Amino acid sequence: xxxxxxxxxxxxxxxxxxxxxxxxxxxxxxxxxxxxxxxxxxxxxxxxxxxxxxxxxxxxxxxxxxxxxxxxxxxxxxxxxxxxxxxxxxxxxxxxxxxxxxxxxxxxxxxxxxxxxxxxxxxxxxxxxxxxxxxxxxxxxxxxxxxxxxxxxxxxxxxxxxxxxxxxxxxxxxxxxxxxxxxxxxxxxxxxxxxxxxxx
Amino acid sequence: xxxxxxxxxxxxxxxxxxxxxxxxxxxxxxxxxxxxxxxxxxxxxxxxxxxxxxxxxxxxxxxxxxxxxxxxxxxxxxxxxxxxxxxxxxxxxxxxxxxxxxxxxxxxxxxxxxxxxxxxxxxxxxxxxxxxxxxxxxxxxxxxxxxxxxxxxxxxxxxxxxxxxxxxxxxxxxxxxxxxxxxxxxxxxxxxxxxxxxxx
DNA sequence: TAGGTAATCTAACAGCGTTAGCAGAATCTT
DNA sequence: AAGATTCTGCTAACGCTGTTAGATTACCTA
Numbered sequence: 001x002x003x004x005x006x007x008x009x010x011x012x013x014x015x016x017x018x019x020x021x022x023x024x025x026x027x028x029x030x031x032x033x034x035x036x037x038x039x040x041x042x043x044x045x046x047x048x049x050x051x052x053x054x055x056x057x058x059x060x061x062x063x064x065x066x067x068x069x070x071x072x073x074x075x076x077x078x079x080x081x082x083x084x085x086x087x088x089x090x091x092x093x094x095x096x097x098x099x100x101x102x103x104x105x106x107x108x109x110x111x112x113x114x115x116x117x118x119x120x121x122x123x124x125x126x127x128x129x130x131x132x133x134x135x136x137x138x139x140x141x142x143x144x145x146x147x148x149x150x151x152x153x154x155x156x157x158x159x160x161x162x163x164x165x166x167x168x169x170x171x172x173x174x175x176x177x178x179x180x181x182x183x184x185x186x187x188x189x190x191x192x193x194x195x196x197x198x199x200x
Numbered sequence: 201x202x203x204x205x206x207x208x209x210x211x212x213x214x215x216x217x218x219x220x221x222x223x224x225x226x227x228x229x230x231x232x233x234x235x236x237x238x239x240x241x242x243x244x245x246x247x248x249x250x251x252x253x254x255x256x257x258x259x260x261x262x263x264x265x266x267x268x269x270x271x272x273x274x275x276x277x278x279x280x281x282x283x284x285x286x287x288x289x290x291x292x293x294x295x296x297x298x299x300x301x302x303x304x305x306x307x308x309x310x311x312x313x314x315x316x317x318x319x320x321x322x323x324x325x326x327x328x329x330x331x332x333x334x335x336x337x338x339x340x341x342x343x344x345x346x347x348x349x350x351x352x353x354x355x356x357x358x359x360x361x362x363x364x365x366x367x368x369x370x371x372x373x374x375x376x377x378x379x380x381x382x383x384x385x386x387x388x389x390x391x392x393x394x395x396x397x398x399x400x
Numbered sequence: 401t402a403g404g405t406a407a408t409c410t411a412a413c414a415g416c417g418t419t420a421g422c423a424g425a426a427t428c429t430t
Numbered sequence: 431a432a433g434a435t436t437c438t439g440c441t442a443a444c445g446c447t448g449t450t451a452g453a454t455t456a457c458c459t460a
Contacts, residue, residue, distance in 0.1 A: 010427075010437075035235060035320040039417060051418075052439050060417065115370070116324070118318050120235040155367070156381050163363020164371075167355070170315070170362075181356050188356070188392035192384075193390075210458070217407095239448060251449075252408050259446065286421070 018056050020046050029067070029109035035119050036065075064119060065128045069112045072131045078103050079138060084118055089146045093157075093186035097164060100180040104165040111169060115162070153193045160185050209392035218256050220246050222266055225256060229267075235319050236262075265328045271314045272331045278303050279338060289394075293386035297364060298362075301315045301379040304365040311369060315362070353393045360385050 024045035029037050039060055040050040072089045078099050085092050104111040112118035114132070124132065144152055164185065168178035224245040229237050239260055240250040255261045278299050285292050304311040312318035314332070324332065343354055364385065368378040 014437095033317065033320050035318075038415085040415085048438095049440065050416095051441085053421095054418075055438060112317070116316050116318065117233065117312070117370075118235075118316065120233050152381060152384065155378055156385060159360065159363035159367050159378055159381065159385070161363070162367050163359035163361070164365055167359050167362050170317075176354055180357055181352060181359065184352065184392075185356060185359070188388060191392065191395075192388035214406090238446085240446085248407095249409065250447095251410085251451095254449075255407055 014056065014143060017046070018066070018183065021053065021056055022070065023197070025063055025067060026107070026109065029113075033118070034064075034109045034112040061122050061125075064113065064122050065125050066122050067110075068113055068128045069131050071110045072128075072135045074110075075103060076135055079135070079142065082140055082194075085186070086145055086147070090183075090190045091185045092146060093190065094183045097161060097182035097185060098179060100161050101165050101168050101182065104169055105173070105179075108169060108173070111165070115166075143156060148193060150193070156192075157189060160189060214256065217246070218266070221253065221256055221263070224269065225263055225267060226307070226309065229313075231305060232266075233318070234309045234312040261325075264313065264322050265325050267310075268313055268324050268328045269331050272312045272328075272335045274310075275303060276338065277312070277337055279335075279342065284342055284345060286345055286347070289348075290383075290386045291391045292346060293390065294383045297361060297382035297386060298379060299363045300361050301368050301382065304369055305373070305379075308369060308373070311365070315366075320379050348393060350393070351392060356392075357389060 021042065025037060025042055028042055028045065032038075037060070039053055041061075043050045043053050053063075057066070082092075082096055104115070117123070123129075140154065143149075144155065148154060148157065164178045164181060167175075172178065173182055221242065225237060225242055228242055228245065232238075236261070239253055242263075243250045243253050253263075257266065282296055282299055304315070313343075317323070323329075340354060343349075343357065343399065348354060348357065364378045364381060368375075
C-alpha cells in the first residue's frame with residue numbers, strides 16, 4: 001500500500017543521529033554562544049553537509065526547540081534530586097538556590113536558550129513552551145509544600161533565583177560571588193515571608 | 201599641507217548624521233531585537249546604502265558600542281534624578297528599584313544590549329565597558345550613603361535589581377507583576393541588612 | 401573658481417539558513 | 431534473490447548578512 005509503517009528499526013537510527021546532532025550542537029553553542037550556532041559547522045561535526053540536517057530537523061528553530069526541551073528535562077532532574085524538607089525552609093531554599101545557580105553556570109548556552117531571548121528570531125514552540133510551564137508549576141507545588149503560597153511571595157522568590165543566577169553568570173562567570181549568597185538570601189526571604197504571620 | 205584640521209563645520213554634520221543613524225538603530229532594534237539589526241535596512245532608514253554607514257562607524261560592533269555608551273548615559277541620568285534620602289532607606293530603595301525596572305522595560309533592546317549577551321559575537325569595547333564600570337561605582341557610592349557598605353549586601357541588592365527587572369521583562373512585558381514588588385523587596389532587604397547591627 | 405577632501409555609490413566576497421532536484425544506498429515486498 | 435520503495439545524503443542555488451575595494455559625486459575651503 002501507500003502509507004506503510006514508519007519502519008521501526010529505521011526510527012532507532014534516526015533518533016540516535018538526532019541525539020548525535022544535538023550533542024554536537026550543545027558543544028558548538030557552548031563555544032560560540034547559542035545564537036552563534038552554524039548549521040554548516042554543525043553538519044560538519046557529525047560528518048554531513050548542512051542540507052542533510054533537514055532530514056532530522058525541520059529547521060534551525062526545531063533544533064533550538066529540541067535543545068530547549070532537553071534543558072527543561074535536565075532542570076526537572078535537578079529539582080527531583082533536591083530533597084524537600086518542610087521543617088527547614090531556609091536550608092531547603094538555600095540548597096535550591098545553589099542548585100539553580102549551579103545549573104545555570106554549568107552551561108551558558110543552555111541558560112541563554114532557556115531564560116533569555118538570546119536567539120534573534122526564535123521563540124519556543126507551543127509544545128516546548130508547555131514543557132517549561134509544566135516545570136514551573138512543579139516548582140510552585142514544591143514551594144507550596146514549604147508554606148509559600150502567596151503569589152506575590154512566589155514572584156519575589158523567582159526574582160531572587162533569576163537575580164542570583166544572572167548576576168553570577170554576567171559578572172563572575174566561573175566564580176561564586178553570588179552563589180555563595182544563597183544562604184543569606186534564603187534567610188532574608190524566609191524571615192520576610194514568615195514575619196507577622198505565625199502559624200496559619 | 202597634508203593632514204589639515206578635521207574641518208570644524210564638517211564635524212558638526214558628521215556628528216548629526218551619527219546621531220540620526222543611532223536613532224534609527226534604536227527604532228529598528230526595538231522592532232527586531234538588538235541582534236536582529238540589519239545594516240542594509242538601517243542604511244535605508246537614513247537614506248543610504250549599507251557601505252556608506254562605514255563612513256560614520258568602523259563596523260556594526262562600533263554601532264553597538266555607541267548604543268551601549270548611550271544606554272549607560274541614560275541610566276546615569278535616571279540615577280541622578282533619583283533623590284537619595286538617607287533617613288528613608290526603604291523608600292529610597294523602593295523608588296530606585298521601580299526606576300530601574302522602568303528603565304529596563306522602557307527599551308527591551310537597550311536592556312538586551314546593556315545587561316545580556318544577546319549579540320552573538322559582540323562585547324563592549326574597553327572604553328564602553330569603562331563607562332559601565334563608572335556607572336556601577338556611582339551606584340556603590342549612592343548605596344554607601346544609605347549605610348550599605350558590606351560588599352555581600354551590595355551584591356545581594358544587585359541580584360534583586362537584576363532579578364526583578366529580568367523577570368518583569370521575560371514573563372510580564374508591559375505589566376507590573378514584578379515591578380510592584382519593589383516596596384516589599386526593599387523592606388525585606390533593609391530589614392535584613394540592618395538586623396543585629398544597630399547604630400554603627 | 402580650482403583643489404582637495406569627504407561622502408556615497410556599485411560590485412563583489414564569504415558566510416548564513418533554506419529549498420529543489422538528483423544519486424545512491426538501505427530496506428521492505430514479492 | 432530480484433524488484434520496488436523509501437530514506438539519506440549530495441550539489442547547486444536563492445536571498446539574506448557584514449564587510450571591503452575602487453570609482454564617482456558632492457561639497458567645503460582657500
